[in-house]
Amino acid sequence: MLTLPIGELLPALLDTLAIHTNAVLTAPPGSGKTTRIPLALLNAPWLAGRRILMLEPRRLATRAAAHYMASLLGESVGETVGYRMRLDTKVGKNTRIEVVTEGVLTRMLQTDPGLDGVGVLIFDEFHERSLQADLGLAFSLQAQAVLRPDLRILIMSATIDSAPVAELLDAAPVLTGQGQLFPVETRWLARPPQERLETAIARQIIETLTNETGDILVFLPGEAEIRRVESLLLQQDRKQARIAPLYGSLSQAEQDQALLPSPAGQRKVVLATAIAETSLTVEGVRVVIDSGLMRAPRFSPRTGMTRLETVAVSKASADQRRGRAGRLGPGICWRMWTKEADGRLEERSRPEILEADLAPLALQLAAWGTQPQELKWLDMPPAAALAQAQELLQNLGALAGNLLTDHGRRLADSGLHPRLAHMIVLAQKLAVGGLGCDLAALLSERDVLRNSERKNDADLRLRLEALQQQHPSCRQVVAQSHYLRRWFGIDQRREEDLEACGLLLCFAYPDRIAQRRADGRFLLTNGRGASFTNVQPLSSEPYICIAELDDKGPESRIYLAAPVTLADLKHQFNESIQTETQITWDREAKAVRARRLEKLGALVLSDVPMHEPDSEACIAVLLAGVREEGLGVLPWSRSSRQFRQRVQFMQRLDLTWPDLSDEMLISTLENWLAAYVYAMKSVADLQRLNLTGIFESMLTWEQRQKLDEYAPTHLTVPSGQRLPLDYSDPEAPSLAVRLQELFGMAETPRIGQKRVPLTLRLLSPAQRPVQVTKDLASFWRTGYFAVKKELLGRYPKHYWPDDPLQATPTHRVRPSS
Template sequence: MSISCTESTSTSERRHCRQAVTPGSRFYNGAVGTPRFPIEPLLPEILGSLLVHTRLVLEAPPGAGKTTQVPLALLDAPWLAGRRILMLEPRRVAARSAAHFMARQLGEEVGGTIGYRIRFDNRVSARTRVEVVTEGILTRMLQDDPPLDGVGALLFDEFHERHLSADLGLALALDVQSQLREDLRIVVMSATLDGERLARFLDAPRLSSAGRSHAVEIAHVPARREESLEVQARRAVEQALGCHPGDVLVFLPGQREIARVGAGLAAATLPADTEVLALHGELPVEQQARVLQPAMDGSRRVVLATNVAESSVTLPGVRVVVDSGLAREPRFDPNSGFSRLDVVAIAQASADQRAGRAGRVASGWAYRLWPESQRLEPQRRPEIAMVELAGLALELAAWGSDQLRFPDPPPPGALAAARELLQRLGALSANAAVTSAGRRMLALGTHPRLAAMLIAARTPREQALAADLAALLEARDPLRSRSDALAERWRALAAFRSGRMPADASRSALAAIDAASRQWRRRLRCEAAPPDRIEAHELGDLLAHAFPDRIAARHPGDARRYQLANGRTAMLFDDSALRGEPWLVVSELRHEPRGDASLLRAAPVDEARLRIDFAERFVEHERAVWDADRRALVARRESRFDRIVLDSRAAGRVDPAQAAQALTDAVRTLGLQVLPWTPALRQWQARVVSLRAWLPSLELPELADAALLADLDAWLRPAFAGKTRLDALSEAELADALRSRLDWNHRQQLDRLAPSRIDVPSGMQRAITYALDHDGTPQPPVLAVKLQELFGLADTPRVADGRVPLLLHLLSPGGKPLQVTADLRSFWDRTYPDVRREMKGRYPRHPWPDDPWNATATHRAKPRGT
């Protein structure tokens, strides 16, 4: 089946209908004759609920009017008592748009009753009652004034986007409400959300509004062979313009794709009076406003947008959506230790929301640029689970508590790595308390790395240069070349300012960077102009304060390899512009599956400046190190910068005080297999690990190999006291070190619930064998026993308080396996007669009774002559 011109298609539509596409069967249906905003009938319920409850979850699809009508409806609520409403919007475009729309409804200008605060832009006054703020602004307001004096309600709009700042803002607000402001109202609003789960988390009522959406027909337009996204999107736009009326909204991952599709459409033959516009968060306000206003001359428009157009902003006249199914979102790379923007597939909820944009004013069409067979994740994953958490860790330290309630808690590993970075940046003390420098960094409202660099600038010139660097690091790359020298980006910026345009640079990107740098100078109260030329090390000297963990020294044996302060290594490209530099600061690197990371962007740094700014990290000391060739410890005198070894030479005898740590580090490198394990000790370990998995409520310690390796300093290092060789550790000492991990109560529980031996009906004790899979997963415990020893036993023996049956290896009198079963009763009933017939002649001196249920169990043969 294909979409084609039908009898209901207008003459002009039929004239331009050309290509066929494969449709889906999904439709979006809207009601007829609804109020001006579909949420209006629900407003009394919202007001009534907030009169009784201090929290509310509000679900309303795009177009319902929740963003602009709910704040206005709450203005006269008696509990508000003339105080302000703060509404959180995830994006600057949406924040401005919502504020302007509400102000127009009141017949006012923005800055009166309705205002907004976004980064580098503030339109509020003493008369403002509703402030629309972006996520970082809300966090700053909560940190600066926890009681939120003068604020009666917090509204979290588009919460389904699950940005980290929104999750943090909600966690802080809940803490304020429970500790300081029981009267504070918290409303969480969303278009696509698991509202029931969130309502349970908040212990709040849940209300749902109808939307305003006409029928939208979904069609899938998969890419042709070797067709790029840009060509595919252009083909779909041409199809849409030829077959359907109205404007076309195209969802693309980011600015780069918008520029490429825009260039392709500029070269295409489009219907007359068709205007192609871009919409993304980096556009100047005037251009954003132009896109959000209807076309004045009746021309048709193609709007190329990021997911900023997915919610909260209304694009008038859109009848067709072309959806790439992609978005550029932050993802945490655990190998490199920081977040990056990746192009990822959107969730099904986002796809539905994007499609709904085509049905806001009349029936519409949505072209999806992926196969209909492709399945998307139902909901967007929370950002807190995917990004680097240094900013969150600093906010929690400044708040004074890391026990806040999050809808999805931050991953412990990522949070620990973030705190380690903050200590390197000087934002946290050794006991994880926020420092005075950390509070100054917080006040700047940017990533702690950039904030550390900005506050490290000593002179007005350095401040201006730091502002340039912050703008460059936050922006997309202005160069089209692959150069790894950060200085080339700065020189392109300097050339742009002087009126010269580098051939391989983007004018719009440089203009945005220049504007951002001006904003940073304003924030820093820096009146100095940026320099027009710099010395070779000036960028690196500042950048070192943003990336102290990625200060790198050239390897003495390889001019392309660099050792990083965090202990990793990175390689320059063959044609690197940085080759030969003794010291670098790396602002961007890519982890490779095997071997060294790739150094993508860096700047030279002066060692003399490092010795001034980071004097405490240059150390010289003696240490014991493991010599793999000699399989023994040797003493070395080392000069180091952080984890970079600058010089190492022999230093006599090993200091016994250092030996235990060095031997522990050797085990960490070589693996647990170098320790003197015995089969009995491995069995004991398997018993502990198995029982921990079977009965978590016992809270036994984790003793699988991975956990033991991660915690060597706690249990193994004390056992190495006074030793200078690995083989000096005895089997008994290793066993004592491991068994010390269990307290007396746990040892008693282990012997009772996971015994090493068990009594069988013959009167003997037989060993139970415990085993772990290669990944540490417990296997069924095995009891190997001669069949005759179990006569009269009906049910399979069990361990772990009766929860885990033993896997019985039933043996012949000669010790050979006859049957493996976990169901002894079934064996006696069904299998034993066959075994008896086969074995009775082979082992005539052993009992093979007809009735094993009532026979006497024995481990002996029958006496001779019987």
């Protein structure tokens, strides 16, 4: 057995756990933590024959760790050492060490909070800080405090900041191990790559195969990059190296091929995702080539979706990857970035609990029967994200207030995302439970058509067809669907109509039901917009449900969807459909429009005219329309305008009179106009109004009596003519009169209790203005003679006396003799 650095730390660890219930252990990558420590604890007296549970963050690491520990004991997996994970479990009645994935640990705790028969719980590679690891630790610490004070909890990592973890574990002792077995030389690029990442990686692999010995482990962000690099390498036709991809959706046999040593005389290039970063030994590796990138889940509160984004690794992750090269001898690590860029890397990756969709966590908390503040966390779940998650669970019927419903209990027990579990339960009620399981499996895995010519077609039914035909790309999805059918008790053999696909999606994603707009884009129930990147069959569907979309720009791009009928929406979502009366002002028609709408979120499912809308609401909208259009839409006559102006004139003299200015009338329509527009719905209807009568009703009885006296409509001038007064300027009422009609009038006439002199607009015989004055006496003394001199030549037949005060007034050319 290979001697590993962790061996020196084992006696201290055993002594520590004999005294303390909690401990934190840090040791560099490659030191042997994962496989040596569980075996070393097997015979500890305090364990007393109980089991060891070790949590691993990845399925591949879970299986590999169990197989390696079993081989060290000369046994098969399932004897002393076993593992548990979704779709794959190998444990026996004599199993003492169980390596489990994170979701399995949470379900075990929910079923048996005391972890009966378990002596120690190990959280391996805790620096990855997955959501389920944080949740599992929070549950475990409460179980330890309340039910199992003898339960040991050991946190292990190569790169974690141990101080806050130790504090969380009640000042637990921290043990620090030695470095890796062999030194690793780190090399950086002299300058950033000027070519595509895959091209630069492929070139570096070829150079390394030429200049260095041993196998090569290459870290790439995802399957697509792995396949592109593989294609570039195969084009080189280099027979001396075997290309071995390594990522999560490969079969176990394909993954094992990447992990096992190469045959004698043949070298191996392993193209791996972050799956190979921790807890795995890839046999024969001497050189690591690190792209410096990884896929990380990012949750968007706007879309309610979690998408994988390509991000730079942290320094801690880069060190984990570097350590893969020093397990069998001195190694080399090529970092495909500059040393300057290396200094800008984040120290550690951001914990998933701060970025993730918290709906699964909120459901598990409710099933545990606690609130987050009652548990111990390294990072408390963000309040806003948790509130959004709880709102979703309430909408799915999983929570009533903060309490778990029976439906919620079933969702929590399934281990699925609550959206998908809810979909399957409702699908069963419609006798299409198998289709629900197929959909849930498809949506839980990578797109099965990602390498197909039809990968850009967003129709989810194409994926279901491939699944039902058991296409090779669907192997993992088929297994997942069969597992779900067993768990939910659904007939494995029955096939359901794929046309129910869209409706089932609606159960999982009611916030992503979408309606086609006139321009071909879609409106979602949550009010956001979305569209396809190119025209495709689903583009013409009136209603779809979107399973996957991005969160970029003002409108999201649709990646996966299926059609749904309006009839199904109205039937299945009847309780969510709101009937809304909409009474609005139609600016084009200048009329009130009353309609009855059926709405599902932001979507208008039906829109029909209302024949008898609420009269008060119609009046309010009509008045709002008048306010929007302006007072000009009212039926103004000469008398109504003058009446209003006369009142305005009086209001300037006495503030007890009503203010009929534009500003006041517009702001008080409800007070003076509302009573007169009952049953009216348009500007055309308003033409029946008698504005003079309405304004008159705004005066007191006394004011109505005084109005004609103080602000008369007409004035009789010396010629005997009764001429109208102009009140358009309330500050200066005026009289337009021909000059000859005022002969004999010595003073300017006054109105408003004799307080306001009229502005006299003196006209020529042709009704053209010749003088404006408020002082008639002064005009007769001085201005008249200049006017007479000017007009006499133009109007010689008219009467131009030398003494206008003694002359006879006339409205004719000359006075009658």
